[in-house]
Amino acid sequence: MLSDWQPTCPVEHLRLRAQMLAAIRGFFEERSVLEVETPLLSHGIGTDPQLEFFTTEYCLSPRKQTLFLQTSPEFAMKRLIAAGSGSIYQITKAFRNGESGRFHNPEFTLLEWYRVGFRLPDLMNDCADLITLLFANRKPLQATQRFSYEEIFHRYTGLNPLEFSYRRYCAYALANQLPEAVSICGHDHALWLDLIFSHKVQPHLGQNALCMVYGYPACQSSLARINSQNPLIVDRVELFINGVELGNGYFELTDAEEQSKRFDTELDIRRQRSLPASVKDGRFVAALQAGLPECSGMAIGLDRLLMLLSDSASIDDVLGFPIDRA
Known part of the structure; x- marks a missing residue:
């Protein structure tokens, strides 16, 4: 008889999860944001080279079809917006292969929402209001912090993230106990930024406060708009509390031709790195062609x-049955 049948989280964390979900639903109901559901299985999937996905076979006679477990409900939600849904949100499961650890489980719970007519500053205000509400009765946070990516990256590294110098980045890595970065990142600016940011910047962000970092380098986003004032950055924001990344949001790209080109670029990168083949979501591109209203969207990992709300050290402490117990 198996002895590991019990959940890994205490009952009080199950109750806290239920309270959190109820508060989120109340927040969006007050703002007339519609709750929706979209498929977990789809014929298309994102092309981001940083993400691995799960596939399954759909046995529909006379042939099998390959379907993908979604890494995010983003494409389907934007199709709803293009069809006239207005502002929407969703609490759903999402799946990412190869991700397991203190902050990762391959199956996780995601809150994703889109506000029609919102630009990035409006979305950031929305995030601050929601996070403040969720922490208010549990462990109130200090005042929300907002930093540009360029400012915060330079503060902790001395490097300019908008100007890539292979020699300078290599010298920084060797001088700051990151020698593996040279072989891992090569001449890929985006990889350098990801690695240095996660090791040298992120741990400092949001000490008992919500920290929002905005204006990411243009090489780091396939779904956000290029900033109208500075073509070197995109209208993207990420959320951090106590050095933990919580969410990622954009002032959404609505140009179908530009989006299709970015997908093609990412598919080329996947081939160059010998990553599993992805499939460009033609229905999503068609929705953009039909017309996606101006909107901004955010995705937050609820686990x-x-x-953070429960002061837990590991994601296993807030999941009933993580992958090792599923």
Whole structure:
């Protein structure tokens, strides 16, 4: 008889999760944002080279079809917006292969929402209001912090993230106990930024406060708009509390031709790195061609948020049955 049948999280964390979900639904109901559901299985999937995905076979006679477990409900939600849904949100499961650890489980709970007519500053205000509400009765946070990516990256590294110098980045890595970065990142600016940011910048962000970092370098986003004032950055924001990344949001790209080109570029990168083949979501591109209203969207990992709300050390402490117990 198996002895590991019990959940890994205490009952009080199950109750806290239920309270959190109820508060989120109340927040969006007050703002007339519609709750929706979209498929977990789809014929298309994102092309981001940083993400690995799960596939399954759909046995529909006379042939099998390959379907993908979604890494995010983003494409389907934007199709709803293009069809006239207005502002929407969703609490759903998402799946990412190869991700397991203190902050990762391959199956996780995601809150994703889109506000029609919102630009990035409006979305950031929305995030601050929601996070403040969720922490208010549990462990109130200090005042929300907002930093540009360029400012915060330079503060902790001395490097300019908008100007890539292979020699300078290599010298920084060797001088700051990151020698593996040279072989891992090569001449890929985006990889350098990801690695240095995660090791040298992120741990400092949001000490008992919500920290929002905005204006990411243009090489780091396939779904955000290029900033109208500075073509070197995109209208993207990420959320951090106590050094933990919680969410990622954009002032959404609506140009179908530009989006299709970015997908093609990412598919080329996947081939160059010998990553599993992805499939460009033609229905999503068609929705953009039909016309996606101006909107901004955010995705927040609710398991990580619950970790912070409950002072838990590991994601296993807030999941009933993580992958090792599933």
